[in-house]
Amino acid sequence: MSLRDRLLLARLRARDERAFRELVEEHRDRVFNLTYRMLGNKAEAEDVAQEVFIAVFKTIDTFREESKLSTWIYRVAVNHSKNRIKYLARRHQRDQQELDEHNDPGDQAVAGPSTPRRPDRQVEGAQIDRLMQEAIAELEEEHRTLVVLRDLEDLSIEEICEITGLPDGTVKSRLHRARIALRKKIQRHL
Amino acid sequence: MEAEAHEEYEAQFSDLHDGTLAEPARSALLGHLETCAACKASYAELEQTLAALTSMKGKPPAPEQFTEQVTETIHKRSAGRFFGRKTLGDRVPFGVLLIVALAVLVTIAVVLWGSSTGSLRLGH
Numbered sequence: 001m002s003l004r005d006r007l008l009l010a011r012l013r014a015r016d017e018r019a020f021r022e023l024v025e026e027h028r029d030r031v032f033n034l035t036y037r038m039l040g041n042k043a044e045a046e047d048v049a050q051e052v053f054i055a056v057f058k059t060i061d062t063f064r065e066e067s068k069l070s071t072w073i074y075r076v077a078v079n080h081s082k083n084r085i086k087y088l089a090r091r092h093q094r095d096q097q098e099l100d101e102h103n104d105p106g107d108q109a110v111a112g113p114s115t116p117r118r119p120d121r122q123v124e125g126a127q128i129d130r131l132m133q134e135a136i137a138e139l140e141e142e143h144r145t146l147v148v149l150r151d152l153e154d155l156s157i158e159e160i161c162e163i164t165g166l167p168d169g170t171v172k173s174r175l176h177r178a179r180i181a182l183r184k185k186i187q188r189h190l
Numbered sequence: 191m192e193a194e195a196h197e198e199y200e201a202q203f204s205d206l207h208d209g210t211l212a213e214p215a216r217s218a219l220l221g222h223l224e225t226c227a228a229c230k231a232s233y234a235e236l237e238q239t240l241a242a243l244t245s246m247k248g249k250p251p252a253p254e255q256f257t258e259q260v261t262e263t264i265h266k267r268s269a270g271r272f273f274g275r276k277t278l279g280d281r282v283p284f285g286v287l288l289i290v291a292l293a294v295l296v297t298i299a300v301v302l303w304g305s306s307t308g309s310l311r312l313g314h
Contacts, residue, residue, distance in 0.1 A: 031252070032252035129249070152247055180203075187238075
């Protein structure tokens with residue numbers, strides 16, 4: 001850990017509000033970006049990003065300084081994002097059950113998927129971003145985490161190992177599978 | 191057998207992209223990509239996918255009021271426990287405090303000056 005991080009940490013542990021603001025200012029974009037790419041929804045991402053910083057501040061005394069402060073913050077962000085994904089999936093499942101109980105079978109066609117995408121459609125710019133985001137959201141949770149950390153947040157394999165608790169070889173092989181899965185999902189659009 | 195060889199090569203694509211594939215595996219893979227059209231196309235698709243991810247980096251930034259909101263949330267939830275209670279100067283703008291202080295001073299001065307008996311005047 002750098003000297004700057006150590007000094008900041010000491011001030012955070014002393015409950016210094018200005019230190020907390022410095023910490024948020026320094027990491028807010030990357031934390032928000034991570035939660036947004038994990039969740040695919042700005043409102044949820046903002047809410048989770050806030051919870052991440054609150055959790056960081058509340059539990060700062062438990063940080064053991066074995067990794068960089070930023071890596072620890074990422075770990076908190078990944079865990080919060082995963083928890084929110086699980087919560088949203090449960091809520092969606094419950095809502096769906098309630099909807100099914102109240103709807104006639106004949107109504108289901110109305111509630112079906114939106115207009116199918118033309119596979120030959122050429123996409124550009126912002127549309128590519130949207131398609132990429134959709135493809136990321138379709139990845140398995142672990143694959144999504146690895147792609148976001150490595151290919152969007154530019155973290156090293158070593159940092160990803162610290163965040164996920166997985167060994168080096170496992171991170172590499174799963175990251176490769178995640179990239180291949182992502183390639184399959186988006187290739188027809190590019 | 192040939193399919194297995196392709197799979198083996200494909201499993202090294204990520205390492206090649208990341209620059210972490212050691213020799214002689216790197217040279218062997220590059221040599222294979224020169225001669226195998228299917229693997230070459232497959233690797234190009236992976237590169238294209240990862241390039242598309244690059245364009246998403248750093249977007250979108252956090253909302254402008256993010257720091258204020260999260261600090262305020264901590265204040266509200268902890269009732270001042272974490273940061274310590276805000277001082278009067280933090281809660282009321284300095285300009286307002288200055289105006290109030292001046293008003294108080296002027297009031298005292300007027301009262302002293304207007305005292306009919308003069309008993310409140312300074313110097314008596």
